[in-house]
Amino acid sequence: MSRVVDCRGLACPEPVLLARQALQEAGGGSVMVLVSSSVARDNVTRAARQMGWTSAVEEDGVGFRLKLERIN
Amino acid sequence: MRDKLWIVVAGAVVGLLAVVLVANGNPANMGFCIACFVRDIAGGLGLHRAGVVQYLRPEIMGLVLGAFVVSLITGDFKATAGSSPVLRFILGMLMMSGALIFLGCPLRMLLRLAGGDWNALAALPGYVLGVWAGTLFLKKGFTLGRSQAQPALNGYAAPFLALFLLALLVTVPAFIFFSAEGPGSMYAPLIVALGAGLLVGILAQRTRLCTMGAIRDLILFKDYHLFLGFAAIFVVALIGNLITGMFNPGFAGMPVAHTDGLWNFLGMTVVGLAAVLAGGCPLRQLILSGEGQGDALLTVFGMIAGAAFMHNFGLAASPAGVAPTGQWTTVIALALLIIIGTGVITARKTKPSQPGAGLQA
Numbered sequence: 001m002s003r004v005v006d007c008r009g010l011a012c013p014e015p016v017l018l019a020r021q022a023l024q025e026a027g028g029g030s031v032m033v034l035v036s037s038s039v040a041r042d043n044v045t046r047a048a049r050q051m052g053w054t055s056a057v058e059e060d061g062v063g064f065r066l067k068l069e070r071i072n
Numbered sequence: 073m074r075d076k077l078w079i080v081v082a083g084a085v086v087g088l089l090a091v092v093l094v095a096n097g098n099p100a101n102m103g104f105c106i107a108c109f110v111r112d113i114a115g116g117l118g119l120h121r122a123g124v125v126q127y128l129r130p131e132i133m134g135l136v137l138g139a140f141v142v143s144l145i146t147g148d149f150k151a152t153a154g155s156s157p158v159l160r161f162i163l164g165m166l167m168m169s170g171a172l173i174f175l176g177c178p179l180r181m182l183l184r185l186a187g188g189d190w191n192a193l194a195a196l197p198g199y200v201l202g203v204w205a206g207t208l209f210l211k212k213g214f215t216l217g218r219s220q221a222q223p224a225l226n227g228y229a230a231p232f233l234a235l236f237l238l239a240l241l242v243t244v245p246a247f248i249f250f251s252a253e254g255p256g257s258m259y260a261p262l263i264v265a266l267g268a269g270l271l272v273g274i275l276a277q278r279t280r281l282c283t284m285g286a287i288r289d290l291i292l293f294k295d296y297h298l299f300l301g302f303a304a305i306f307v308v309a310l311i312g313n314l315i316t317g318m319f320n321p322g323f324a325g326m327p328v329a330h331t332d333g334l335w336n337f338l339g340m341t342v343v344g345l346a347a348v349l350a351g352g353c354p355l356r357q358l359i360l361s362g363e364g365q366g367d368a369l370l371t372v373f374g375m376i377a378g379a380a381f382m383h384n385f386g387l388a389a390s391p392a393g394v395a396p397t398g399q400w401t402t403v404i405a406l407a408l409l410i411i412i413g414t415g416v417i418t419a420r421k422t423k424p425s426q427p428g429a430g431l432q433a
Contacts, residue, residue, distance in 0.1 A: 009218030011155065011351045011367075012285075013292060017210065020293075038148050039280055042075075047293065062221070 002030040007040060008063055015040040016047045019068070023051055028072035036063035044068075075279070076300060082275035083304025089268040090183050090305075091312030093131070096260035100318065100327035101187040103309070104131060104272070105180035106354035107171035107343075108328075110372065111379035111388075112256050113237065116249055119376065120383035124254025128241040130262055132358065133234040134269020139277040139362030140231040148277070151227030153366030156216035159412060160367050163350040164357070164374020165381065166405045170342025172379065172388040173335050173402050174198075175328055177354045178283035178343060179305070184329065186309035188321030191329050191336055198337035202344020203287040209349065209413040210292065213420055216351070219367055227364025230372075234362075238266070255328050273362060282356040284347035328391065335394040335402060342405045349413060 005022045007015035019033045031053075035041050041064045045055040048068045058065040090103025102108055108125070115126030143149040171177045174195050176184060181199060184192040240248055241262065251257040259265065275281065279301060286302035289295040313319040323331050330336075347353045350371050352360060357375070360368030382388040387401045394402075 009152070009155065009220060010215065011219070013210065013288065014215055016293065036152075037150070038146075046297075047295075050295075 002032055004032045004034065006034045007044070008034050008036040010040070012039055012043050016043050019044045020047055020051065023048060023053060023068065023070075028070045031068045033066040033068060034063060035066065038064075040064075041066065076297065078275075079279045079281065079297060079301040080304045082272075082279040082281045083301035084308045085275055086179070086272055086281070086301075087186070087305040087308030087310075088312060089272060090309050091316060091318065093260045093265060093268055094318060095316060096264050097258055098260050098265075099255040099258045101184045101189055102176075102180060102255065102328060103183060104268075104355075105176050105183070106132070106358060107168055107177035107375070107379075108175075108180060108255070110354065110375050111168070111172065111383070114376045114379040115251075115256065115383070116240075118247065118249050119380040121249075122383040122388070123249075123256075124251050125256045125383070126249040126251045127256045127259055128237050128248065129259070130238065130241060130266040131269035133238050133241075134266045134271075135273040135276070135355070135358045136230050136234040136362040138270040138273020139359040140234075140273075140364075142274045142277050143363040146278075149227060149364045151222045151224045151364040151366070152219040153222045153226055153370075154217075155219040155367045157367060157370045159216060159416075160350055160371045161374035161377070162408070163346050163412070164371035165378035166409055167343055167346035167350065167354065167371075168375040168378030169382055169387070169401055169405045170339045170346065171354070172382045173339030173394055173398055174343070175330065175389055178340070178347070179353070179355055181340060182283070182302070182306045183309050184326070186306050186319075187313050187327075188319045189326040189329055190321065190323050191326060191331055191333065194333035194336040195340040199340040199344040200287055202341035202346075203284060203348055204291055205341075206345045206348025206413075207288055207291050209417065212417050214349065214413055214416050215420070216349075216367075216416070219365070222366060224364075226366045229366070230361035230364075230369045273359065276355060276359045277363065280356075282353050284344065284353040284356065287344070288348055330389055330391055330393045332389075332393050335389065335399060338402050338406070339389070339394075342402060342409065345406070345409045345413075349409065
């Protein structure tokens with residue numbers, strides 16, 4: 001079961017703070033981050049990349065679903 | 073790498089246009105100053121009657137309209153609001169109060185440094201301290217809560233207001249105030265100022281240039297992305313001032329500045345902390361307003377109200393210095409910011425179900 005972090009409606013840097021916290025706690029595997037702005041999308045994927053996670057972005061009409069993955 | 077290049081380009085253009093605007097008539101070291109220009113607009117509308125700082129600065133309208141148009145094209149435009157609107161209004165007021173003690177927003181702090189005004193050397197560490205204090209609140213879980221989608225008309229309010237102000241500037245109805253002397257009487261031609269605003273509005277929207285985010289992200293994430301833009305503003309403005317002979321180093325007699333180091337420091341501490349809690353520096357708030365964010369527009373309204381209070385009550389600093397009432401204002405603003413920061417965190421801890429708690433299984 002992958003973890004979901006709902007950051008919709010939150011302004012940066014909160015999505016980055018929450019996503020980083022979730023990635024650190026997960027350590028690896030797959031984490032889904034939901035955001036509602038392109039700023040949050042870019043900032044979260046950049047932070048994830050810096051932490052060694054890959055990201056796949058999906059648009060869902062109201063926002064973006066960021067699928068972050070890291071193989072342990 | 074391309075986004076790194078763009079943020080440097082955006083900062084460089086801001087620094088360059090700041091020099092161009094001063095060469096074309098803006099007050100010295102005030103090519104861009106969001107706080108000063110919003111204050112001038114408040115004066116132009118007669119919301120305060122400080123006769124030397126009244127003008128409808130078209131740079132502001134350009135910033136909002138540039139961000140609006142480009143966000144419409146790119147799909148970033150979204151009408152949203154509902155993330156602590158009242159607190160944001162108050163944070164806007166407090167941010168303006170600090171800026172009018174130092175006599176400049178963070179952008180002008182950089183431009184004053186680039187012009188050789190060493191009084192800004194006291195303001196810079198004050199600003200960093202304010203931003204650092206703000207990051208402590210963020211780490212403890214400070215949040216203004218989630219914004220929600222709103223009917224589109226909410227998002228069009230900021231660009232509409234910008235157009236309305238431009239119409240007032242062009243038609244000059246009798247109820248508008250324009251300074252006959254002082255900084256408010258010094259301005260670049262409309263086309264130059266509006267064009268500069270539009271260009272910066274477009275670039276700042278695309279790159280998310282923010283003078284607060286620059287410091288915050290360094291402290292919080294060791295991420296220097298936005299700082300590249302921050303540094304580029306200073307470097308290019310400095311070079312421009314050196315070439316055009318507008319670099320005049322010193323402490324005393326600097327344009328629209330005072331020499332009171334302590335209050336320059338504390339004024340910018342207020343701005344830094346307020347900007348972190350509000351999620352953006354004065355420039356960023358204008359850009360976000362143009363993108364349809366009602367919460368940012370309320371912060372701008374707070375800035376306008378703050379400017380009116382500061383001048384109507386004689387609290388704002390002047391080249392003569394900071395009056396005792398202004399010093400008290402700064403202390404009270406700091407106290408209010410700490411109350412807002414801790415209050416929000418405490419309220420969240422006692423009510424964990426509040427939206428924005430974020431993590432779900």
